[in-house]
Amino acid sequence: MEYFLGVDIGSISTKGVIIDSNLNIIANSYLWTKGNPVDSIKRLLNDLKKQVSDDIKIVGVGTTGSARKLIGAMLKASVVKNEITAHAVGTSTLYPDVRTILEIGGQDSKIILLKDGIVTDYNMNTLCAAGTGSFLSSQAKRLDVLVEDFGKIALTSKNPAKIAARCTVFAESDLVHKAQMGYKKEDIIAGLCYSVCNNYLSNVAKGKKIEEPIIFQGGVSKNIGVQKAFKDIIGKDIIVDKFGHLMGAYGVSILALKSKERREFTFSVTDDDFETKGITCNKCGNNCEIVLVKQNNKLIDAWGNRCENGQVKI
Amino acid sequence: MDKITIGIPRALLYYKYKDLWINFFEKLGCNVIVSPCSTKETLENGKKYLNDEACLSIKIYMGHVDYLKDKCDYVLVPRYVSLVKHEKLCTNFSCLYDLVRNKIDVPIINYNIDIDKKEDEFYAFTGMGLALGFKYAKVVKAYKDAKKDEKISSDKRLLKQKSILGSSKNIKILVAGHPYNMYDNLIGKPIIEFLKKNNIEVIYADIYDKKYLKSEVERITKRNYWTFNKELIGSISHHKKRMDGIILLTVFPCGPDSLSNEMIIRNVLDVPIIQLVIDELDSEAGIITRLESFIDILNERRQVHE
Numbered sequence: 001m002e003y004f005l006g007v008d009i010g011s012i013s014t015k016g017v018i019i020d021s022n023l024n025i026i027a028n029s030y031l032w033t034k035g036n037p038v039d040s041i042k043r044l045l046n047d048l049k050k051q052v053s054d055d056i057k058i059v060g061v062g063t064t065g066s067a068r069k070l071i072g073a074m075l076k077a078s079v080v081k082n083e084i085t086a087h088a089v090g091t092s093t094l095y096p097d098v099r100t101i102l103e104i105g106g107q108d109s110k111i112i113l114l115k116d117g118i119v120t121d122y123n124m125n126t127l128c129a130a131g132t133g134s135f136l137s138s139q140a141k142r143l144d145v146l147v148e149d150f151g152k153i154a155l156t157s158k159n160p161a162k163i164a165a166r167c168t169v170f171a172e173s174d175l176v177h178k179a180q181m182g183y184k185k186e187d188i189i190a191g192l193c194y195s196v197c198n199n200y201l202s203n204v205a206k207g208k209k210i211e212e213p214i215i216f217q218g219g220v221s222k223n224i225g226v227q228k229a230f231k232d233i234i235g236k237d238i239i240v241d242k243f244g245h246l247m248g249a250y251g252v253s254i255l256a257l258k259s260k261e262r263r264e265f266t267f268s269v270t271d272d273d274f275e276t277k278g279i280t281c282n283k284c285g286n287n288c289e290i291v292l293v294k295q296n297n298k299l300i301d302a303w304g305n306r307c308e309n310g311q312v313k314i
Numbered sequence: 315m316d317k318i319t320i321g322i323p324r325a326l327l328y329y330k331y332k333d334l335w336i337n338f339f340e341k342l343g344c345n346v347i348v349s350p351c352s353t354k355e356t357l358e359n360g361k362k363y364l365n366d367e368a369c370l371s372i373k374i375y376m377g378h379v380d381y382l383k384d385k386c387d388y389v390l391v392p393r394y395v396s397l398v399k400h401e402k403l404c405t406n407f408s409c410l411y412d413l414v415r416n417k418i419d420v421p422i423i424n425y426n427i428d429i430d431k432k433e434d435e436f437y438a439f440t441g442m443g444l445a446l447g448f449k450y451a452k453v454v455k456a457y458k459d460a461k462k463d464e465k466i467s468s469d470k471r472l473l474k475q476k477s478i479l480g481s482s483k484n485i486k487i488l489v490a491g492h493p494y495n496m497y498d499n500l501i502g503k504p505i506i507e508f509l510k511k512n513n514i515e516v517i518y519a520d521i522y523d524k525k526y527l528k529s530e531v532e533r534i535t536k537r538n539y540w541t542f543n544k545e546l547i548g549s550i551s552h553h554k555k556r557m558d559g560i561i562l563l564t565v566f567p568c569g570p571d572s573l574s575n576e577m578i579i580r581n582v583l584d585v586p587i588i589q590l591v592i593d594e595l596d597s598e599a600g601i602i603t604r605l606e607s608f609i610d611i612l613n614e615r616r617q618v619h620e
Contacts, residue, residue, distance in 0.1 A: 066599060084607035118618050119611045121586050124604055207580050285353030306504065 003058045005265060006253025009065040012106030014040040015249040016048055027051035028246055037067040042270045049267045058265040062252035073293050073301035074274055078261035083248050084112060084122050090251025091215055092117045099211040104220035106133040111205045123204055131199030133219045135168050139192055150189060154225025157190035171195060193225035197233050212236050217244040272296050283309035318446060319345040321386030323378030326371060329493035333467045337460035342448055347386055349378040351499040363417040370565035371494055372406055379418055388423035395428035401541045404570050475521045479556060482515045485612050488553050490519035490546050491563030501592050502563055512609050519549040534581050543574040558612045559586040566593035586611055
């Protein structure tokens with residue numbers, strides 16, 4: 001049997017799965033990126049390796065997420081895909097009739113609309129990270145609660161406070177104001193959950209038609225307070241899969257399977273020494289930042305140049 | 315007498331009027347120099363003159379003027395208030411002249427277009443020719459000839475795009491943005507190049523027959539008084555049936571676009587549409603992710619239709 005590895009490496013967390021050729025997940029891992037994608041990928045591979053027998057043959061690797069290019073170069077991936085396509089493929093494999101995917105991650109949020117397993121439309125948040133996971137964790141810190149407890153506390157509220165959702169800075173001053181007025185902590189927390197949903201619906205969903213079945217994914221989907229807020233505001237049922245956080249990695253592993261390329265992958269890559277370096281090209285007025293990736297001191301990939309002047313020979 | 319040298323910044327309205335401008339001055343017997351394509355350096359130089367509230371396009375513009383400041387006798391800095399009765403342009407076009415005059419020490423040749431005050435293009439160009447010391451008859455002739463040249467090259471572009479629309483089987487994306495953003499080296503060019511590399515036929519929103527502008531616009535909105543945005547809306551309405559997707563391209567922070575694009579996104583529901591907002595961020599990753607997934611979607615839709 002052939003096996004495939006899919007890695008989704010985001011700003012906050014790194015996710016990985018190994019699938020067999022029948023699309024079953026035989027190993028999975030989820031850990032924090034901690035600002036060091038190269039190191040976190042090594043930890044991820046070690047974790048995955050423990051879950052599978054030594055003799056399985058991995059013949060294709062796919063990467064997605066914001067560090068997909070870097071990790072793709074490291075793992076010699078056959079597929080390097082954006083996270084929207086990866087999530088859509090993964091989710092629609094498990095839920096073939098899904099119509100809407102709501103996704104809120106650490107720093108970005110997106111909506112994907114599908115019909116008959118095909119993406120028909122999508123949208124992603126723009127310049128601002130209001131209403132994403134990092135917004136919730138910074139507010140949790142301010143309120144001195146663990147972000148993991150957020151949902152539980154929110155559910156105890158009977159009267160959620162109204163909190164502006166347009167902008168993190170305003171939301172924060174609103175939150176302070178509500179606290180000083182004497183609102184209970186659970187009401188403020190529940191209010192924040194509603195504000196995340198309202199923000200999402202007005203800034204990301206932008207009036208797009210949200211049809212059932214609806215699947216809610218990304219780190220924030222684990223927050224039961226936000227789950228409830230979405231159900232209340234949209235007025236429809238929301239599905240949260242226990243593997244929701246792995247959908248990107250799962251999707252890209254399927255894409256690796258579907259691609260014609262076969263290239264054997266070994267876990268020994270974790271022993272290699274990887275080094276990345278950013279240099280500035282001064283050959284024209286653009287001053288592009290070029291990233292060099294070295295494996296055991298040998299240059300394996302480079303990108304970032306806008307013109308031929310900055311082309312790096314490999 | 316030595317030839318007068320006119321410097322034209324390769325930014326903002328240059329992309330709309332370049333044929334008229336260059337031909338007019340050349341026919342008068344002036345030297346014309348156009349600043350080179352924008353680079354990061356242009357942007358950095360432009361930023362020095364402005365506060366942080368100016369939009370990316372204005373920052374780039376100032377960088378181009380900065381390049382020209384000691385290379386010519388005059389820099390052409392027009393002032394556009396309104397092109398159509400009861401309509402407006404972004405205030406940046408009306409303040410451009412004052413902005414440059416107050417910030418950069420450079421002689422300016424300027425003209426003013428303000429239809430509400432009956433100052434039209436003919437009036438503006440003859441005024442400019444006379445100010446440079448040319449005879450009235452020569453100026454009028456230069457303007458009329460330049461107008462003809464402008465018409466010829468815009469017809470050419472229209473014809474070229476029409477033939478692409480008629481013949482190409484590739485995925486077609488309408489890039490809808492102001493010409494000065496679409497064609498700028500820093501803003502639109504990387505995006506357009508990325509699309510072309512992925513076998514996309516790029517259709518430019520500024521190229522279309524504006525004969526039906528009014529009725530086309532009204533199919534999307536009845537009320538909009540920004541002339542340039544109206545032209546974009548008209549183009550989207552005109553093209554959308556033949557497009558696989560639409561990219562709204564804008565810069566941060568653009569006032570008219572932020573209103574108009576929001577309205578377009580909520581009203582044009584039959585064609586996939588995304589908005590790309592370009593700012594000074596160095597990283598292109600976010601833009602590439604959006605473009606890649608957009609192309610994936612359009613490809614999948616095509617396959618289903620076939």
